Amino acid sequence: MTILVILVPVALALGLAGLGAFMWSLRSGQYDDNEGAAHRILSDDDIRR
Amino acid sequence: MSESVDYSHWTRRAPDGAAEIDLAIDGIDCAACLDEIEGALKPLRGVARARLNLSSRRLTIGWREAETSPAVFIEELRRLGYAAFPFEVQRAEASETAHTKWLLRCVAVAAFASMNIMLLSVSVWSGNITDITPATRDFFHWLSALIALPAAAYAGQPFFRNALAGIRARSLNMDVPISLGILLALSMSVYETAHHAEHAYFDSAVMLLLFLLAGRALDQVMRRKTRAAAANLSALKGEVAHRHDESGNLVTAPVSVLSPGDRILVRPGERCPADGVVLSGRSELDESVITGETARRAISEGASVYAGSINFDGALTLRVTSAGSSSLIDEVGRLIEKASEARSGYRRLADRAARIYAPMVHATALATTIGWLLYGASLHDAIIIAIAVLIITCPCALALAVPAVQVVASGSLFRSGVYLNSAEALERLAEVDEIVFDKTGTLTLPIPRIANAESLPANVIELASRLALSSRHPLAAAVAHSGPPRSPIEGADESAGAGVKAMLGGREVRLGSASFCGVDKGEAAPSGSSLIFFRDGDAVHRLEIRQALRVDAVEVAAALRARGFRLSILSGDSTASVAPVAAALGIDDWKAGLKPADKITAIEALKTAGRRVLMIGDGLNDAPALTAAHCSLSPISAVDLAQAQSDAVFLGEKLQPVVEAIDVGRKARKLMRQNLLLAVIYNAFAVPMAILGFVTPLIAAAAMSGSSVLVTLNALRARSRSEMVPDTPEAARAADPMRLAVVGRAPT
Numbered sequence: 137m138t139i140l141v142i143l144v145p146v147a148l149a150l151g152l153a154g155l156g157a158f159m160w161s162l163r164s165g166q167y168d169d170n171e172g173a174a175h176r177i178l179s180d181d182d183i184r185r
Numbered sequence: 186m187s188e189s190v191d192y193s194h195w196t197r198r199a200p201d202g203a204a205e206i207d208l209a210i211d212g213i214d215c216a217a218c219l220d221e222i223e224g225a226l227k228p229l230r231g232v233a234r235a236r237l238n239l240s241s242r243r244l245t246i247g248w249r250e251a252e253t254s255p256a257v258f259i260e261e262l263r264r265l266g267y268a269a270f271p272f273e274v275q276r277a278e279a280s281e282t283a284h285t286k287w288l289l290r291c292v293a294v295a296a297f298a299s300m301n302i303m304l305l306s307v308s309v310w311s312g313n314i315t316d317i318t319p320a321t322r323d324f325f326h327w328l329s330a331l332i333a334l335p336a337a338a339y340a341g342q343p344f345f346r347n348a349l350a351g352i353r354a355r356s357l358n359m360d361v362p363i364s365l366g367i368l369l370a371l372s373m374s375v376y377e378t379a380h381h382a383e384h385a386y387f388d389s390a391v392m393l394l395l396f397l398l399a400g401r402a403l404d405q406v407m408r409r410k411t412r413a414a415a416a417n418l419s420a421l422k423g424e425v426a427h428r429h430d431e432s433g434n435l436v437t438a439p440v441s442v443l444s445p446g447d448r449i450l451v452r453p454g455e456r457c458p459a460d461g462v463v464l465s466g467r468s469e470l471d472e473s474v475i476t477g478e479t480a481r482r483a484i485s486e487g488a489s490v491y492a493g494s495i496n497f498d499g500a501l502t503l504r505v506t507s508a509g510s511s512s513l514i515d516e517v518g519r520l521i522e523k524a525s526e527a528r529s530g531y532r533r534l535a536d537r538a539a540r541i542y543a544p545m546v547h548a549t550a551l552a553t554t555i556g557w558l559l560y561g562a563s564l565h566d567a568i569i570i571a572i573a574v575l576i577i578t579c580p581c582a583l584a585l586a587v588p589a590v591q592v593v594a595s596g597s598l599f600r601s602g603v604y605l606n607s608a609e610a611l612e613r614l615a616e617v618d619e620i621v622f623d624k625t626g627t628l629t630l631p632i633p634r635i636a637n638a639e640s641l642p643a644n645v646i647e648l649a650s651r652l653a654l655s656s657r658h659p660l661a662a663a664v665a666h667s668g669p670p671r672s673p674i675e676g677a678d679e680s681a682g683a684g685v686k687a688m689l690g691g692r693e694v695r696l697g698s699a700s701f702c703g704v705d706k707g708e709a710a711p712s713g714s715s716l717i718f719f720r721d722g723d724a725v726h727r728l729e730i731r732q733a734l735r736v737d738a739v740e741v742a743a744a745l746r747a748r749g750f751r752l753s754i755l756s757g758d759s760t761a762s763v764a765p766v767a768a769a770l771g772i773d774d775w776k777a778g779l780k781p782a783d784k785i786t787a788i789e790a791l792k793t794a795g796r797r798v799l800m801i802g803d804g805l806n807d808a809p810a811l812t813a814a815h816c817s818l819s820p821i822s823a824v825d826l827a828q829a830q831s832d833a834v835f836l837g838e839k840l841q842p843v844v845e846a847i848d849v850g851r852k853a854r855k856l857m858r859q860n861l862l863l864a865v866i867y868n869a870f871a872v873p874m875a876i877l878g879f880v881t882p883l884i885a886a887a888a889m890s891g892s893s894v895l896v897t898l899n900a901l902r903a904r905s906r907s908e909m910v911p912d913t914p915e916a917a918r919a920a921d922p923m924r925l926a927v928v929g930r931a932p933t
Binding site for chain 1: 240241286289301304321325332
């Protein structure tokens with residue numbers, strides 16, 4: 137069972153990474169325009185140029 | 186254009202040195218608009234970036250100041266068919282946004298903690314009935330504590346703060362038992378873990394936090410959406426003032442930067458942007474939104490004017506005076522202050538529940554301890570069981586019972602064009618049994634209509650309304666609103682104060698005064714209406730303009746009566762104009778010629794008679810009555826002060842939202858009560874279990890999440906089955922008064 141001492145902290149670290157990613161996306165304003173983001177992915181103006 | 190627009194007030198500096206401005210955009214109805222708008226603006230010279238927020242309908246543009254100016258962007262947007270107005274994020278909205286983000290962060294932390302603790306807890310629960318070693322269990326419990334304690338310290342703040350504030354104000358709110366439950370569960374779990382016990386309640390405490398935070402975050406997101414939409418609407422009114430700067434030049438500036446002493450120009454057809462005194466010019470003012478009177482008041486030098494009144498004939502130069510410097514506004518302010526004291530006595534359903542609930546739970550826990558001690562249990566066991574009682578009764582379902590319904594109900598109202606100012610308005614709306622209407626601007630449309638439309642050929646109205654789009658005169662605005670929305674006639678030419686003319690298919694069409702159309706005035710207009718003439722070639726038509734009832738006013742009055750409400754009208758207008766309206770609606774109980782204080786007196790009298798009054802009004806003179814009433818509604822065209830005193834604002838030219846608001850309010854209250862009942866039933870089962878000492882952490886977790894889900898599902902039933910205003914963009918547009926206001930505006 138000593139493997140738990142390594143595995144549980146690893147699992148926690150993964151969870152923390154997810155939490156950190158959410159915090160980052162919230163801070164960088166990715167939830168400010170949910171509707172627009174859904175449509176922006178379909179726009180191809182970067183190719184036209 | 187002779188007049189420059191001063192955008193500096195709205196412009197801010199971005200980190201990269203470019204200037205930035207926010208514009209509220211009207212006319213966005215599909216996702217393609219996103220590409221169209223950004224695609225059109227980005228190639229413009231000097232534009233650094235353009236980003237449209239499709240959710241909030243706001244556009245942020247960054248540009249290099251030396252090369253271009255916002256006027257270019259607005260013109261380009263107008264050419265594409267979108268109305269754009271500079272927009273300033275109000276402080277209230279900014280703090281609301283910050284609060285939403287904070288709540289979301291708390292939700293994220295609580296979600297992370299509860300998922301990971303549950304991972305450990307499930308292992309312990311399954312280990313307890315198989316072969317977990319005490320060492321492993323202690324390790325898992327300590328790990329849980331390591332996650333739970335910092336997470337609760339961070340994510341519990343919204344509750345702890347409210348609870349502290351409540352205790353300081355010596356009142357029990359729902360957050361007090363929540364905070365107490367969480368803190369006790371955590372400290373007991375730490376104590377138990379230190380003593381190698383089998384059970385710890387870390388998972389329950391954090392899961393409780395997660396559920397409650399999620400409810401609160403949803404509520405906040407809904408409120409923020411409503412506020413953002415309301416802020417857009419007020420920006421789209423495009424309220425600007427023409428101000429003389431130091432060198433005497435006219436500059437267009439936002440109303441918010443006006444200060445007392447400024448000299449401003451008010452052109453015919455414009456609204457006065459601020460209270461003031463007339464320095465020069467003479468004109469007639471339509472003050473219906475201030476006093477409810479439809480008769481116009483002639484003013485000249487030295488007269489004082491109120492913000493919101495419409496200037497009719499001549500250009501006026503005003504000196505801005507500070508708000509509240511006129512006797513009417515003073516009186517209204519004083520009355521509002523007095524009336525708002527009475528309303529603050531209202532206790533929300535949730536708080537009333539908390540007042541009964543909290544002492545009961547704490548008494549039960551105490552009784553449990555004493556009972557077990559008398560029965561012969563050790564102090565440790567007795568306290569553990571008492572805390573289990575507190576955890577299991579911890580008002581997860583109870584605390585979600587009311588907010589969950591509020592979120593769903595205010596969302597469904599939002600879609601039908603009713604914007605709630607406060608969530609508790611739903612409860613008060615449901616209790617109403619008497620409805621008092623203001624007349625001018627509430628039962629009638631804010632902009633008058635052609636009264637003799639039936640006696641005119643159909644194409645006359647159509648042509649006249651198109652021609653009227655090119656004029657700023659208030660009577661022309663009335664004509665423009667009488668026809669279906671159309672494009673203006675090209676090349677129309679306005680002679681100020683006389684009329685507007687254009688060439689159409691080889692003949693001349695004119696709209697304006699009798700002399701402008703080259704005819705004799707004929708008989709005088711009936712009282713309460715004004716005359717405007719329309720000449721098409723050789724034929725001349727006489728249009729009577731007067732206040733018109735909202736299209737569905739009669740049906741709404743009937744529908745409300747069918748629901749058992751007593752209706753009455755309290756108007757500031759003359760008896761001659763109120764009587765026909767009351768007769769048309771079948772309302773026997775009406776009073777005319779009332780001052781603001783009289784309206785309050787009338788409402789107070791109804792209150793003492795035990796009635797709960799819903800007041801619907803739009804004028805400055807209604808504001809005190811709106812505050813005094815049990816609940817109040819305003820149309821979106823109401824003056825700011827009236828809107829601020831109202832519990833909700835409704836959009837559109839129809840009264841239907843009033844019926845809708847009442848129906849949703851009643852349904853919401855029913856569901857809130859059902860939810861509270863569900864919570865009580867849950868407690869009736871759970872509390873005896875806890876008192877008898879049967880509640881393990883596993884049972885606590887299952888019971889709490891089960892009851893929360895049940896309550897939330899029940900709340901979802903508040904979504905109205907038949908949405909009166911469909912979600913389609915066309916219908917939303919038709920229902921949107923700002924749309925008409927914008928289309929009807931003469932190009933500047």
